[in-house]
Amino acid sequence: ADHGATCLSILTDKKYFQGADEYMQQARQACSLPVIRKDFMIDPYQITESRALGADCILLIVAALTPSQLHELADYAREISLDVLVEVHNHAELELALELETDLLGINNRDLHSFTTSLDTTLDLSKHIPAGKLIITESGIHEKADVELMHANNIYGFLVGESFMRAPQPGEKLQELFST
Template identity: 50%
Template sequence: MSDILKKICDVKVQEVAAAKRAIAFEEMRRDAESRVSTRDFVGAIRAKIAQGQAGVIAEVKKASPSKGVIRPDFDPVDIAQSYMVGNGKISAACLSVLTDRQFFQGEPDFLKQARASTLLPVLRKDFMVDPYQIYESRVMGADCVLLIAACLDDAQMAEMEQIAHSLDMAVLVEVHDGEELQRALKLKTPLVGINNRNLRTFEVDIQTSIALKKDVPADRLLVTESGIATRDDVKAMRDAGIDAFLVGETFMRAKDPGEALAKLFG
């Protein structure tokens, strides 16, 4: 685990401990289990691909540890709505909303606001270190949770996946190398994200996704993450048989994120 990732995960452990003092585990679990049905995250991506389009998970993100503030005029509702279809434009399949406060300047309310303002399924983009956060994610309104293989051991991933699926949430498991990919493939989720950013150096190489694609079984849905900035990047991925994308910074730096999505994938 990289130094920055370890630092983030250590902070998450402290945050979860504080959250449990505020709302006990059993209370959070009962609340999560009482929530109404979720939106179909995997189905939304597959539907776009079936139409011949890219399945885009469009991010709602204010800042990052490596880049600082990316979007000063951050409004989660405006951003989320810009990703919805309009005037025949290419649109997002799903949303990804950062809820981490300390490192990404996110908020749980950003997820709630983004989801309430659209019909799109929403991924809670955060760092899961404890089953409590899976229940918490459902209470926030998330339709999908992120499990980062570098943060978790196999038993933790399996337990969190089981909880997420019991709550009708999808799971996106994120990997960066072949070893993590083999661990991720032990899970039941069809969603496998390949992060093109090396979390040890923060360097980005989109060839990472292409190189690992050959080891991803056909029944899994590979999502390429980080570094997709040009139409050539998109073409390289789609030529390699990769049709699902998670894109954040490229959209966040654009005046109109939805227009940027349409131009990149149109």
């Protein structure tokens, strides 16, 4: 927060990302920024749990859900006053996401099969998102030029994880990426 972050994305998935529910509580105690719970949400119970853990927002990954699950979970999250960041990787997923009543659309630049990243994913998909939605580019932001490229294409929301986790001083890396 001291270096300009506006929100924290907290991994709680243990199996694939070595996250933990305790990280949510630690983040809540450390600062007052809004917190996104980043996990594989597949059940309404997890959304109730997210609220209890102090989340302000949850991540719903379109690739991990059926269309009916996606709608059910998004509706339930809103019912209990949680924001929803809907994550897409391609055009088909974007079409499903646009059916939801959410203003937060995350475009993940990481290919789920090869795990390579390409910022072209955000540049391509963002052209198909109506005005009024906050586009958040996810994955693949490593240097200031990446941020500048997104800004040049009217993308102002960023979810940066790996670059900060690998940096010896994450706050300094944040300033390096986003300083004007």
